[in-house]
Amino acid sequence: MIATRVLGSSDIEVTPIGLGCMQFAGPGLVAQFYPELDGTTTDGVVKAALDSGITWFDTAEMYGGGHSERALTTSLRAAGTTPGDISIATKWTPMGRTATNIGRTIDTRITALQGFPIDLYQIHQPFGSLSSVARQVRAMARLRSEGKIAYVGVSNFSARQMERADRILREHGTRLISNQVQINLLHRKIEDDGVLETARRLGITLIAYSPLKSGLLTGKFHDSPDLIGAVRPIRKTLGGFNTRTLTRTAPLIDELWKLARAYGATPAQVALAWLIGYYGDTVVAIPGASKPHQAAELGAAMNLRLTDTELSRLAELSAPLN
Template sequence: MIATRMLGSSDIEVTPIGLGCMQFAGPGLGAQFYPELDGATIGTVVKSALDSGINWFDTAEMYGGGHSERALTTALRAAGTGPGEISIATKWTPLGRTAGNIGRTIDARIAALQGFPITLHQIHQPFGSFSSQTRQVQEMAQLREAGKIAHIGVSNFSARQMERADRILRERGLRLVANQVQISLLHRRIEDNGVLETARRLEITLIAYSPLKSGLLTGKFHESPDLLDNIRPIRRALGRFNQRTLARTAPLIDELRKLAAAYGATPAQIALAWLITYYGDTVVAIPGASKPHQATELGAAMELRLTDPELSRLAELSAPLK
């Protein structure tokens, strides 16, 4: 039985790993990062995630303008999972919009999710809107008060922005329950920028996106550097996929491989186990999966128990890289 943890100060229990669903975005944005997946493949990936013990999924309006949300919920129903049996997080995109757009687009989000309720609705980023963050958070609060969403979260917010959002919600008897930020062995800025300390103090869950640094922590690119040629340009640029990066991260990858061999696991599973253990219950992760076996491996990663010396060794090797 996989131990769950609370989503912030809410009453929602989530597994330490959820499934990120950007890879279900279809043409457009999704195609810039990942090969397009057909419905049958999405169905087997979601079924494998459920079978591995995962009980929540993270998607967004930006992921294909509803394509990811519809693909996810179609796959959930095909797997025999109905509304209320799992949790779904989605996001509102602020780019070029006013805060009022949050309320005007919520019915589109609800429709795209095909009867599955919105457990967590998030402001996708802290920039790009024609309205202040205060107005955006207040609009989110109105959706919560109207019963259209269960809980409120943000994404990519700084410590100061996160604290302000929570303060605004507290004034209405609500709470900010999550902040989705990039965290991995190769991206540990939450330790230095106040986000981790603030999240712990306010009982806010940090949802780690890119927990495998776009696949770099799987070790496959170190083993076969020619795979770098197959990465889409935007993903290569964001992940800094190049020979220099492979050389700098080689000692960490070697340690991940060593531990993987000892535990009968993969380097990716060890990297995920470190992430959801090192920071305690404050951090959960949302790796993606484009193949069924990748989703299946997530359940095993949640059950791995690294020792304190192993956790410390990985932290030591990754410290210069963060």
């Protein structure tokens, strides 16, 4: 039985690993990161995630303008999952919009999710809106008071922005329960910018996106550097896929492989086990998967428990790379 964690001060219990659903976005901008998946593949990925024990899924309006939300919930239905069986987090896109758009578009989000409730509604980023973050947060609070969403979260917020959002929500009788930020062995900024300390002090969960650094921590690119050539340009740039990066990170990847062999696991599973173990209950992760076997591998990582010595060793090796 996989031990669950509670998102912030909510009553939402989730597994330490959820499934990120950016890869279900279909044609458009996200296709510059990942190839488009057909319905059969999406069904297989979602079913494998469920079978592995994963209980929650993170999507967003930005992921294909509702395509990811519809693909996810269609596949959940195909797997025999009904509303209430799992939890879904989605996000509102601020770019070029005012805070009033949050209320105007919520029914579109509800429709795209095809009967599955919005357990967590997040402001996708703290910039790009024509309204202040404070107005956006108040609009989110209204949605909760109206019963259209269960809880409010944010994404890519700084420690100061996160604390202010929580203060505003308190004034409306609720709390900020999560902040979604990049966290992985090669991106540990939360330890230095106040986000981790603030989250722990306020009881806010950090949801780690890109927990495998766009695949760099799987070890496959170190084993076969030629694979970098097939990585799509934007993903290659954001993930730092180049020969220099492979050389710098080789000692860390070697250690991931060493532990993987010892546990009968993969480097990706070890990297995920470090992430959900090193920071305790404060951090949960949402890796993505474009193939069923990858989703199964993600879920299995929740059963891997690294020792304190192993957690510290990986932290030590990764520190100079951050």
